[in-house]
Amino acid sequence: MSRMIFVNLPVADLEKSMAFYQALGFTNNPHFTDETAACMVLSETIHVMLLTHAKWRTFTDRPIPPTDASEVMLALSCESRAAVDVMNETAGANGGTADINPRQDHGFMYSCALADPDGHVWESFWMDPAAIPSDTP
Template identity: 60%
Template sequence: MIFINLPVADLARSIAFYEAVGATKNDKFSDDTAACMVLSDVIHVMLLTHDKWKGFTDRAIPDAHASAQVLLCLSEDSREAVDAVVGKAAQAGGQADPNAVQDYGFMYGRSYADPDGHIWETMWMDAAAVAAGPEAFAADQHQPA
């Protein structure tokens, strides 16, 4: 299992945002300082208030609107699903496409930032092209959109 821990300024706002992009809250591992948001059977996002976060590390909480420590990426089943997730994120108060859209034909990716500035990438890759290997990628290279 993967648990991604993110510091958040407003826990209720962050819960609403992650629910809007498809996560479900696991109440067993949530309280007024943290929320466990389930993305899949194996991927969970722990939203932690700044005070809770400080209990895990002495390092400063970076301003994710000004800097990036990680880029988190999740795959989708289609280009349309990629667009739908980014659309939901924007409607829920996130920023659509803080990074450039990537369209290589066999691979398509977009990104969004949550209300705290954490960047999530969402991408689709053509399974047939992946199975064909690197030669197929080289033959189908396109510049990013």
């Protein structure tokens, strides 16, 4: 069995966050969704659990970071440079913030960073491993 990742994120508005992730291509798994949480699926191995603040607090007493803080940057690979741009633009048009950091273009790798409505940072990137310069550590 392949290992899976479930990224758990606290969200202020569950419906708004679900709509944001659906716009980015995630689908909802209704078996793990209720009024306090939603399971958003990107692939067979990548799931994002959106948790209301009340639900989040049943798992930890640690504070929820403010929307202008970065606790982690989650990177998602894309099939092309164009797909990176589309994800970034889609985020900005659906309640998130596009281009929160300068775009990175190293020739063999290209990326954009965006934030969801709660400030969680995602980096969409494309990489061509065959084009990595031989002198790159």
